[in-house]
Amino acid sequence: MIERIEELKEEVQKFVAEKEADLESFRMKFVSRKSVLTDLFDAFKDVPPAQKKDYGVALNQLKVLVQDRFKEMVSGLEESKGATTETKDLTLPAATDQIGGIHPLTALRARIIEIFERIGFSVADGPEIETDWYNFTALNFPENHPAREMQDTFFIEKNPDVLLRTHTSSVQVRLMESGKPPFRAIMPGRVFRNEAITARAHCIFHQVEGLYIDEGVSFADLKDTLYHFAKEMFHKDVKIRFRPSYFPFTEPSAEIDISCLICNGEGCNICKYTGWVEIAGSGMVDPNVLENCGIDSEKYTGFAFGMGIERMALLKYQVRDLRLFTENDVRFLKQFSSIL
Numbered sequence: 357m358i359e360r361i362e363e364l365k366e367e368v369q370k371f372v373a374e375k376e377a378d379l380e381s382f383r384m385k386f387v388s389r390k391s392v393l394t395d396l397f398d399a400f401k402d403v404p405p406a407q408k409k410d411y412g413v414a415l416n417q418l419k420v421l422v423q424d425r426f427k428e429m430v431s432g433l434e435e436s437k438g439a440t441t442e443t444k445d446l447t448l449p450a451a452t453d454q455i456g457g458i459h460p461l462t463a464l465r466a467r468i469i470e471i472f473e474r475i476g477f478s479v480a481d482g483p484e485i486e487t488d489w490y491n492f493t494a495l496n497f498p499e500n501h502p503a504r505e506m507q508d509t510f511f512i513e514k515n516p517d518v519l520l521r522t523h524t525s526s527v528q529v530r531l532m533e534s535g536k537p538p539f540r541a542i543m544p545g546r547v548f549r550n551e552a553i554t555a556r557a558h559c560i561f562h563q564v565e566g567l568y569i570d571e572g573v574s575f576a577d578l579k580d581t582l583y584h585f586a587k588e589m590f591h592k593d594v595k596i597r598f599r600p601s602y603f604p605f606t607e608p609s610a611e612i613d614i615s616c617l618i619c620n621g622e623g624c625n626i627c628k629y630t631g632w633v634e635i636a637g638s639g640m641v642d643p644n645v646l647e648n649c650g651i652d653s654e655k656y657t658g659f660a661f662g663m664g665i666e667r668m669a670l671l672k673y674q675v676r677d678l679r680l681f682t683e684n685d686v687r688f689l690k691q692f693s694s695i696l
């Protein structure tokens with residue numbers, strides 16, 4: 357008899373209820389009034405007195421085991437039922453994918469190209485790794501001239517020098533060498549300088565330069581072109597001024613300021629209380645540069661200008677730190693989704 361109880365204990369322990377029907381058959385066999393347990397209790401009176409104690413203990417252990425297992429199986433089935441209903445809720449909205457956007461600098465470059473294309477400028481491109489000739493010498497930077505010091509860069513080889521271009525003016529030289537005037541193009545691209553990375557400077561940034569060479573091009577054309585650009589890019593009421601400056605490749609040269617968009621020229625910390633902010637450098641192409649590129653400087657004249665795309669973005673979108681443009685922080689980039 358005791359052996360029979362031990363067998364039943366083992367069966368109860370191994371029992372698995374995967375569905376309601378399993379639970380019901382367990383209940384019929386071990387829990388109900390007609391269960392084996394009832395029969396065993398009934399048989400107690402026929403057990404010889406000497407075995408009554410052991411029999412009683414074993415039977416009670418079986419009873420407790422049956423009750424515990426039954427409770428476990430009931431709650432186990434209820435839990436899995438709950439889980440199934442949740443995953444099958446078809447009324448829940450679908451999870452959405454994150455959709456990326458165009459980088460603010462790319463968007464701004466596209467806007468600059470659009471403005472100049474409408475007044476007849478094409479887009480020229482060139483390599484980022486340049487020789488000394490295209491980056492410096494052809495542009496009238498004499499060797500050992502301090503102007504080279506201001507544009508220190510990363511060298512790939514020395515003597516002869518191969519380097520990362522410090523401006524897109526190298527593309528101007530390549531353009532002028534490639535054919536005959538007239539030339540009217542802008543050169544957007546990535547440029548490099550050996551500078552410490554701070555909120556206002558970076559070793560990698562983007563420029564757009566422009567070049568217009570033809571017979572009879574004058575400083576008035578330069579002024580009008582850039583005035584048109586500033587009005588299109590910033591505001592129709594923006595004021596523009598030219599400040600005399602020095603660049604090796606232009607003569608005369610001027611830096612271009614626009615009236616501060618924040619304070620309308622009254623003075624604030626963005627414009628350092630001058631009412632003006634610088635946006636570009638420009639000038640009439642130096643005759644030496646024209647001759648270096650095989651163009652008759654007696655017959656042709658032209659102007660060139662250059663501006664930083666990051667600088668433009670700082671002004672247009674009031675960004676205080678240009679490192680943000682290269683950090684790829686989605687919280688920053690998301691704020692520009694509406695400008696596209």
Ligand SMILES: [Zn+2]
Pocket residue numbers: 616617618619620621622623624625626627628629631632
């Ligand atoms: Zn201001």
